[in-house]
Amino acid sequence: MLTTHPFDDDKLREECGIFGVYGAETASAMVALGLHALQHRGQEAAGITSWDGEEFHTHRAMGHVAGNFDNDEIIRQLAGDIACGHVRYSTTGETALRNVQPLYADLSSGGFAISHNGNISNATNLRRRLVREGAIFQSTSDTEVIIHLLARSRYRTLLDRFIDALKQVEGAYSLICLTPEGMIACRDPLGIRPLVMGRLGDAIIFASETVAFDVVGAEYIRSVEPGELIVVTQGCEIRSHRPFGESVRPRPCIFEHVYFSRPDSVLDGNSVYAVRKGIGAQLALESPVEADLVIPVPDSGVPAAIGYSQQSGIPFELGIIRSHYIGRTFIQPGDKVRHLGVKLKHNANRALIDGKKIVLIDDSIVRGTTSLKIVQMMREAGAKEVHMRIASPPTRHSCFYGVDTPERGKLLAHKMDVAQMAAYIHADSLAFVSIDGLYRAIGETMRDDDSPQYCDACFTGDYPTTLTDFDDMAEINQLELLHERVV
Missing domain, CATH: 3.60.20.10 (Aminohydrolase, N-terminal nucleophile (Ntn) domain)
Structure with missing residues (x-):
């Protein structure tokens, strides 16, 4: 489906x-x-x-x-x-x-x-x-x-x-x-x-x-x-x-600012839309690149892409067009049709992209499967270079506070460094906003390592509460691993 x-x-x-x-x-x-x-x-x-x-x-x-x-x-x-x-x-x-x-x-x-x-x-x-x-x-x-x-x-x-x-x-x-x-x-x-x-x-x-x-x-x-x-x-x-x-x-939760909340919401006194534009501007300052176009991954990458474009001076364009009319019951009987189904929902604006150096802006990379598909789509549309910029730090840790996160071993940033991730998704370059840059976009000077202002555990591993159930699971898993080695 x-x-x-x-x-x-x-x-x-x-x-x-x-x-x-x-x-x-x-x-x-x-x-x-x-x-x-x-x-x-x-x-x-x-x-x-x-x-x-x-x-x-x-x-x-x-x-x-x-x-x-x-x-x-x-x-x-x-x-x-x-x-x-x-x-x-x-x-x-x-x-x-x-x-x-x-x-x-x-x-x-x-x-x-x-x-x-x-x-x-x-x-x-x-x-x-x-x-x-x-x-x-x-x-x-x-x-x-x-x-x-x-x-x-x-x-x-x-x-x-x-x-x-x-x-x-x-x-x-x-x-x-x-x-x-x-x-x-x-x-x-x-x-x-x-x-x-x-x-x-x-x-x-x-x-x-x-x-x-x-x-x-x-x-x-x-x-x-x-x-x-x-x-x-x-x-x-x-x-x-x-x-x-x-x-x-x-x-x-800092990820409310990055992705979860709607951009037209106000969170902790801050416009979510304005914060996301600010994250894009921070990305442009921290990770500039020579390119012809800034392209958002719709829809969540749009505000950050606008911020990146305004800060860098590189034109913003809708290089990926999203169809809003695909329902939840489209049957996919095989891998080939499943791949075509993805193109029904998002399609490259080929006339705009062909021959251009582009900067793709997305909110996060989790498993890496999305980024791989998008970069491939841009290559097939004739992009000369594809640079990816991510409006959050690398997601290296699982969330236990109400967010459906894959287990840590399936997070791409847990398994690879940034250079390896860039090679995996076939991008010419890849960069993430820094944790301090993210905090600055929200209105803080930087992250206070002694007393962080947000829950950013998915990026830092700094969990603000005890995790009784999950600590027990970790102990069980360690015992199982020890048992396997002894056997």
């Missing part, structure tokens, strides 16, 4: 996007619109849960928001002025309806629905403990661990039980939860995954990105702070809690 982005088998993918509304007459319809705006964060499945003051209503489905939530009857069934939703790309748990969020459970305090962006890095250990204690899981999602911890907490109030549950989990999470008492929105103490708060009339809205506010006409208020827990109750009363203290320096 040809996916929506045939080159994107070589892209890092976000796990999901979340959106919640409290106090709007058509809450579920507004959530559906918000999820449309966040569709880029997850295309596997979507779900919405609402609360009408007496009971919860849920609809979850595989596939895109469009086609599942553009039905008036479905929206009418999701009654109530409070609702939350989720778009999913799985990093943990199988691709199945039982893992589609919001997840819902009937607790002693009443119904509880949860939407989660991120990844709990000790979920496997917690799950084993909970199962030994008698818990019965209904999904394979790491998010369900939070529900069971909440249900088993001995604290009296729902809020205290929820906080007790969160204090037992590691990793990254931005959450929107529905309860009979109101809506809860929170962010992990390091703020790894994003979450913002807005207002539309009297309604309070939470979303993964500000672009979702633009779509529904809401006003952006501020980001939910790292480690902050916000409770919205009757009358849209807002209460902010700091259950984790304020001693930890935040480490938001």
